[in-house]
Amino acid sequence: MKVTTSRNGVASERIATALRESILRGEHPPGTRILQEDVAADFGASRLPVREAFRILEADGLITLVANTGAWVSRLSLAECEEIYQLRERIEPLLLGYSIQNLTPEQLDRLDELAVTMQTLRDPEEFLRLDREFHLLSYAGAHTAILGDTVRRLWNTTQHYRRAYTLLLDPDGNRIVHDEHHMLVQALRRADADDAERVLLGHIRRTRLELARHPALFD
Known part of the structure; x- marks a missing residue:
């Protein structure tokens, strides 16, 4: 019995990893249904590890499990996306503040x-x-x-909308994104938490405001 459980655990992690990567790459758009039997056939697995993989992905914020209908790639309304980005604006600078003193030179x-x-x-x-x-x-x-797990989950949930934002950027917007990345690195090297948190908050807010200008993305 222990061997079977172990094998199912390995299989479920393998399936979850592959599906996670494909969802993050945009191969399954928000609202797409993922059929348990199709996944089982693709991976040569029984339904048990597939169900466990689905639970892992639900905990990751990547899919939504609906009773009696199956698994769906998570999608957001504009209001939900705005709320998540407002949450990110507040908690990611906090997480960065916890991190800054412990980052290694490498x-x-x-x-x-x-x-x-x-x-x-x-x-x-x-x-x-x-x-x-x-x-x-x-x-x-x-x-x-x-906090770290919460931030990763929010990143997963908003991945599709980050992709949409990236495709919307004009040359000026693209330049600002890269400038902010460099400013953030400089602040981290100085261990200047206030400056790093300020840059990051603006970086996240810019995405939220741009996405709000394109409500059709959420239809």
């Missing part, structure tokens, strides 16, 4: 490298991948019981 160098690399990219998906690495790495020095 992590700061990687943040600098990511900021420079993102500025040269033309592929939106690669930008999104590195941008996610950049911001989550900036929080890596924080040791929290709840």
Whole structure:
């Protein structure tokens, strides 16, 4: 019995990881139904690890499980998205403040490298991948019981809308995003929590305000 449970656990993590990556890449748009039997067939698995994988992804904020209908990729209304971004504006600077004193020189160098690399990219998906690495790495020095997991969940939930925002950027908006990344790295290197938190709050707020100008994204 223990072996079976272990195997199901390994299978569910493998399935959850693959589905998480595909959802974050935009292969399953918000509102898409994911059928348990299709996933089981794709992975050569029974339904038990698929159900467990779905529970993992629901906890990640990536899917919504609806009784008697199955799993759906999470989608937000404009009001829900605005509320989540307002929440992010408040808690991510707090998480950054917890992190700033514990970031290593190697992590700061990687943040600098990511900021420079993102500025040269033309592929939106690669930008999104590195941008996610950049911001989550900036929080890596924080040791929290709840806040870090909450922020990652909110990032997952808003991934599709971050993609939409990236595609909406004009040259001036794109320049501002990159300037803010560099300003954030400079503040982190100085261990200036007030400045870093200020830059980050404005960075997140800018996305919220731009998305609010495009309500059709949420239809």
